[in-house]
Amino acid sequence: MVARKEIADHLHSARFFVVAALLTVTGVAAVYAAGGRIRDVASQATDDPSLFLKLFTVAIENTPFAFVNFVALIGPLLGIAFGFDAVSSERAQRTLPRLLAQPIHRDDVVNGKFAAGLAVIGMLLTALMLLVAAVGVVRLGIVPRAEDVGRMLVYLVVSIVYIGVWLAFALMLSILLQRAATAALTAIGTWLVLSLLAALIVQMVAGMFAEPGGVENAGLQQALGRASPAIVYEEVTAALLTPELRTLGVIMPEQAFRAVPGQLPLGQSLLLVWPQLAGLVALAAVVFAVAYIAFLRQEVRV
Amino acid sequence: MDAPVISIEGLTKRYGQVEAVRELDLEVRRGEVFGLLGPNGAGKTTTILTLLGLSEPTSGTVRVLGLDPAREAAKVKRQVGYVPDAVGFYPNLTARQNLRYTARLNGIADAEDRIAELLEQVGLAHAADRRAGAYSRGMLQRLGIADALVKSPSVMILDEPTIAIDPDGVRQVLALIRELRDQHQMTVLLSSHLLYQVQEVCDRVGIFVRGRLVAVGSVEELARRLADGRTVLEVGVAGDADAAARRLAELDGVKDVDREGDLLLAVCEDEARGRIAGALTGAGHTLLHLRQRSSHLDEIYHRYFHEQN
Numbered sequence: 006m007v008a009r010k011e012i013a014d015h016l017h018s019a020r021f022f023v024v025a026a027l028l029t030v031t032g033v034a035a036v037y038a039a040g041g042r043i044r045d046v047a048s049q050a051t052d053d054p055s056l057f058l059k060l061f062t063v064a065i066e067n068t069p070f071a072f073v074n075f076v077a078l079i080g081p082l083l084g085i086a087f088g089f090d091a092v093s094s095e096r097a098q099r100t101l102p103r104l105l106a107q108p109i110h111r112d113d114v115v116n117g118k119f120a121a122g123l124a125v126i127g128m129l130l131t132a133l134m135l136l137v138a139a140v141g142v143v144r145l146g147i148v149p150r151a152e153d154v155g156r157m158l159v160y161l162v163v164s165i166v167y168i169g170v171w172l173a174f175a176l177m178l179s180i181l182l183q184r185a186a187t188a189a190l191t192a193i194g195t196w197l198v199l200s201l202l203a204a205l206i207v208q209m210v211a212g213m214f215a216e217p218g219g220v221e222n223a224g225l226q227q228a229l230g231r232a233s234p235a236i237v238y239e240e241v242t243a244a245l246l247t248p249e250l251r252t253l254g255v256i257m258p259e260q261a262f263r264a265v266p267g268q269l270p271l272g273q274s275l276l277l278v279w280p281q282l283a284g285l286v287a288l289a290a291v292v293f294a295v296a297y298i299a300f301l302r303q304e305v306r307v
Numbered sequence: 308m309d310a311p312v313i314s315i316e317g318l319t320k321r322y323g324q325v326e327a328v329r330e331l332d333l334e335v336r337r338g339e340v341f342g343l344l345g346p347n348g349a350g351k352t353t354t355i356l357t358l359l360g361l362s363e364p365t366s367g368t369v370r371v372l373g374l375d376p377a378r379e380a381a382k383v384k385r386q387v388g389y390v391p392d393a394v395g396f397y398p399n400l401t402a403r404q405n406l407r408y409t410a411r412l413n414g415i416a417d418a419e420d421r422i423a424e425l426l427e428q429v430g431l432a433h434a435a436d437r438r439a440g441a442y443s444r445g446m447l448q449r450l451g452i453a454d455a456l457v458k459s460p461s462v463m464i465l466d467e468p469t470i471a472i473d474p475d476g477v478r479q480v481l482a483l484i485r486e487l488r489d490q491h492q493m494t495v496l497l498s499s500h501l502l503y504q505v506q507e508v509c510d511r512v513g514i515f516v517r518g519r520l521v522a523v524g525s526v527e528e529l530a531r532r533l534a535d536g537r538t539v540l541e542v543g544v545a546g547d548a549d550a551a552a553r554r555l556a557e558l559d560g561v562k563d564v565d566r567e568g569d570l571l572l573a574v575c576e577d578e579a580r581g582r583i584a585g586a587l588t589g590a591g592h593t594l595l596h597l598r599q600r601s602s603h604l605d606e607i608y609h610r611y612f613h614e615q616n
């Protein structure tokens with residue numbers, strides 16, 4: 006019941022239109038630009054079976070940005086946008102005591118708000134993927150194989166889970182902090198640290214403990230990186246959308262040299278990212294649980 | 308005798324060092340209008356919040372309709388309508404849409420007629436389809452009352468129900484409260500510091516000062532208890548006040564007569580009240596003013612309040 010109203014609210018809000026417009030423009034632009042380069046790739050390797058997935062992973066000319074990077078970057082912001090004022094806005098409008106005086110459980114309010122946010126984000130992301138796929142099919146004339154579609158679907162689900170982590174985090178802040186502005190700043194600050202600066206920080210810390218360039222350092226970097234959901238998410242998407250990727254561990258040049266080039270089937274890729282995926286789901290659950298418990302224990306004066 | 312609708316035993320609520328409510332015992336009976344009266348910060352809102360499970364008591368027990376609001380929240384809230392003191396609505400929805408949402412949260416499928424009727428009752432029919440964001444504070448408060456009634460509750464809890472409403476509106480709201488009690492057998496608990504306003508609708512009042520309930524009873528009871536069997540009457544006459552004062556002092560049962568500006572204050576036994584007007588007019592005085600002072604809630608309240616200090 007709460008979720009239904011929240012979804013309706015989201016769909017009518019200015020925020021929704023801004024976010025949707027932003028996503029459409031940048032998403033399509035990314036793919037359009039990538040499309041040009043894929044032609045080059047395609048002309049070289051016409052027998053590459055996963056050409057369609059390249060649509061999402063090939064970077065725009067002169068930038069490090071591919072569609073996946075773009076989702077990895079914008080996704081958390083999406084989660085934050087639909088969560089940072091979920092509960093504090095009820096406080097600001099003084100509707101919370103009235104809402105909680107109705108015969109619903111307090112959990113229904115948090116659950117409803119989380120579900121609504123996730124549903125709207127899922128809708129947006131699905132629409133975006135379809136749009137991008139459509140652009141790809143039309144412009145490049147590549148039809149995805151069943152395997153590609155499967156990978157895209159898994160990618161979509163993983164992305165929604167990842168954004169769910171951020172939605173839960175923003176929701177938690179909206180419960181713990183009285184003011185929406187403070188919550189938004191805190192969430193964006195965390196996002197900056199965990200996604201943009203994480204690689205840098207990890208490099209620095211690893212450099213302090215192990216010789217840069219060595220196996221040990223690389224291993225350390227990877228271990229540290231797994232503390233950031235952003236880096237974990239990148240690993241997972243890379244494995245999902247790049248079937249050539251055979252391991253997430255550290256690969257030494259001599260190992261790579263002996264490797265037989267080939268592609269993993271979807272099942273194998275999934276096996277590869279299984280622990281990371283479970284980690285993301287667990288993280289979303291933990292953050293949500295904290296938000297949930299905080300809300301249940303809170304006194305509601307306004 | 309019916310079990311009380313609301314019963315509070317030994318309720319204490321502490322915020323750090325501050326004791327907002329101390330050892331409160333209170334019972335509200337079925338079908339009565341009970342007024343919780345007290346100055347700002349007395350602990351009225353805090354008490355109400357614990358009745359709805361919105362705040363947890365530090366100690367003591369609270370029962371509403373025999374249920375513990377902290378543990379059986381949904382059951383309590385199905386039957387209790389609550390109007391918070393600064394009630395708010397979703398500004399982007401119209402008044403009607405806001406009430407519709409409340410109805411849905413209460414599992415009421417078709418509430419259109421009821422909503423229209425309630426909006427009519429609180430005098431908002433003309434603004435029913437305006438956005439709540441464009442409502443004035445008093446209008447919001449009226450809408451709050453309609454909102455609490457959507458679920459057809461058996462108990463209404465109103466926190467400062469008249470605070471932002473204009474005088475005509477106050478009369479309407481008080482009439483509505485009376486109607487809820489008389490025609491729908493509702494139990495009403497309201498809090499206020501506007502004594503004049505709520506005095507006439509309250510069957511019983513509780514006077515609340517700094518977290519303590521210092522007196523409970525009907526307005527008349529409290530007056531009698533304070534006056535100790537005596538009453539102070541304010542008397543105003545046209546013309547010779549001194550002569551009137553002498554006439555009053557001669558009367559049986561009148562203990563003392565004081566002057567306060569133009570008014571005479573006659574301290575008399577309760578049974579002597581009926582003779583005063585007759586005695587004065589009989590002696591040729593024109594009676595302009597006659598009022599029983601100590602039964603006035605404001606004074607009761609002030610006297611209890613000062614006793615505490």
Ligand SMILES: Nc1ncnc2c1ncn2[C@@H]1O[C@H](COP(=O)(O)OP(=O)(O)OP(=O)(O)O)[C@@H](O)[C@H]1O
Binds near residue numbers: 500
């Ligand atoms: N969250 C809080 N933290 C600390 N003290 C609080 C808190 N909420 C209320 N108090 C204190 O509790 C006391 C009672 O407050 P309460 O709101 O119940 O008063 P009230 O009788 O409703 O007053 P008013 O007429 O102003 O509405 C006050 O002294 C207030 O300062």
Ligand SMILES: [Mg+2]
Binds near residue numbers: 351352353392466
């Ligand atoms: Mg109050």
